[in-house]
Amino acid sequence: MGRRKQSKKRKxxxxxxxxxxxxxxxRMTVRAVIVVFIxxxxxxxxxxxxxxxxxxxxxxxxxxxxxxxxxxxPFEEMSPHLVAAVIAAExxxxxxxxxxxxxxxxxxxxxxxxxxxxRGGSTISQQTAKNAFLWNRGGxxxxxxxxxxxxxIETLWPKRRIMEVYLNIxxxxxxxxxxxxxxxxxxxxxxxxxxxxxxxxxASVLPNPNKWRVDPPGPYVRGRVRTVxxxxxxxxxxxxxRCLLQAR
Numbered sequence: 001m002g003r004r005k006q007s008k009k010r011k012x013x014x015x016x017x018x019x020x021x022x023x024x025x026x027r028m029t030v031r032a033v034i035v036v037f038i039x040x041x042x043x044x045x046x047x048x049x050x051x052x053x054x055x056x057x058x059x060x061x062x063x064x065x066x067x068x069x070x071x072x073x074p075f076e077e078m079s080p081h082l083v084a085a086v087i088a089a090e091x092x093x094x095x096x097x098x099x100x101x102x103x104x105x106x107x108x109x110x111x112x113x114x115x116x117x118x119r120g121g122s123t124i125s126q127q128t129a130k131n132a133f134l135w136n137r138g139g140x141x142x143x144x145x146x147x148x149x150x151x152x153i154e155t156l157w158p159k160r161r162i163m164e165v166y167l168n169i170x171x172x173x174x175x176x177x178x179x180x181x182x183x184x185x186x187x188x189x190x191x192x193x194x195x196x197x198x199x200x201x202x203a204s205v206l207p208n209p210n211k212w213r214v215d216p217p218g219p220y221v222r223g224r225v226r227t228v229x230x231x232x233x234x235x236x237x238x239x240x241x242r243c244l245l246q247a248r
Contacts, residue, residue, distance in 0.1 A: 040133075044152040047132060048161060055169050056135045058177055066175035073180040075164040075244075079194040081232070082179055083163060085203035087241055088231030089224070091124040094163075095243035099125040099154035100147065126150045128166040159243040167191075172202065173209035186214050200228040 051072045062068050087094050093101050101123050122130075129149035134142055153162055172182035179191040179202070187198050194202070204224040205212040212221050235241055 040149065040152060041156075043133065044149065044156050047153075047165065048157050052132055052165065052169060055131055055177070057131065057171060060136065061171075061175055068175045068177065069181040069185065070169075070177040071180040071184075072168050072178065073191050075160055075167075078164075078167060078179055078191045079199055081196045081199035082167065082191060082194050082202065083244060084232045084235045084241055085196070085199035085228055086124070086163075086167065086206070088235050089200075089203035089228045090127070090206060092231065092235065092240055094124050095159060095240055097123060097125075099123060099129075099150040123150075124166050125154055125162055127170075128162050129153055131169050131171075132165055163244055170206060171209050172205070173213075182214075196229065196232065197225070200225045200232065204228050 054068075054070060058068050058070060091101070093103070097103075126146055129152075130136070130142075130146050132153075133149045134145055157165075168178040168180075170179070171177055172186075174185070176182045176185055179194075182202060183189055183191040183194055183198075186202070187194065201214050201217060201221070204217075204221055205214055212218070212224075214221075217225065
C-alpha cells in the first residue's frame with residue numbers, strides 16, 4: 001500500500017511575515033480584478049440581447065419612496081422624432097465617436113476655464129453605461145468603471161442597441177423610466193407616436209428631469225426646446241443619426 005501524499009498546508013496569516021502578507025494581498029487583488037474583468041464582459045454581453053431588469057438608480061428611487069414605472073419598448077417602436085431629439089439635445093456626435101468624445105471634453109474644459117457655463121462632456125454611450133451598470137454618484141472609481149463599461153458596450157453592441165437601452169432606462173422624473181413610461185404619463189400616447197414638439201420637450205429635460213418640467217415647461221425649458229428643435233433639423237439634414245437608420 002503506497003503512502004498517501006500529504007497535502008501542503010497553508011501557513012497561518014501571522015506566520016507569513018510582512019513580505020508574505022504583501023504577496024498574498026497582491027495575489028488576492030489580481031484574482032479579484034480578473035473576476036471583475038470577466039464578469040463585466042459577461043454582463044455587457046448579456047445586455048446586448050436581454051432587457052435590463054432595472055438599474056441601481058431605480059432601486060435608489062424606490063427606496064426613497066417613489067413609485068417606479070419602467071416599460072421596455074423595442075427601438076422600432078419609438079418615434080424617429082424622439083431619437084433625433086435626444087441626439088440633438090445630448091450628443092450630436094453620437095454616430096461619429098467611439099463612446100468617449102474627447103473633442104467635446106476639451107471644449108467643455110476650455111469653456112469652463114474661460115468663465116463660460118459649465119457643461120458635461122458625457123456622451124450617450126457613457127450615460128448608457130452608467131445607467132445600465134453603475135451607480136449615480138461621481139468619484140474617480142465610478143468614472144473609471146464608466147469608461148471601461150463604455151468601451152465594452154461600444155465594442156459589443158451596435159449603436160442602435162446603445163440608443164435602445166438608453167431610451168428605455170433614462171430617468172424622466174416622478175419615478176418614470178424609459179420613453180414609453182414618460183410618453184404615456186405626459187402625453188397619453190405611446191413612444192412610437194410622439195411628434196417633433198413632444199420629443200423635443202422630453203429630450204430637453206433629460207439633463208435634470210427631477211427639476212425641469214414637461215408639464216408645464218418653464219421659460220428655461222421652453223428655450224431649450226427651441227434650441228433642440230433647430231438641432232433636430234441639423235441632425236436629419238446632416239445624417240447625424242445615420243448609424244441608427246440602417247436597420248430601421
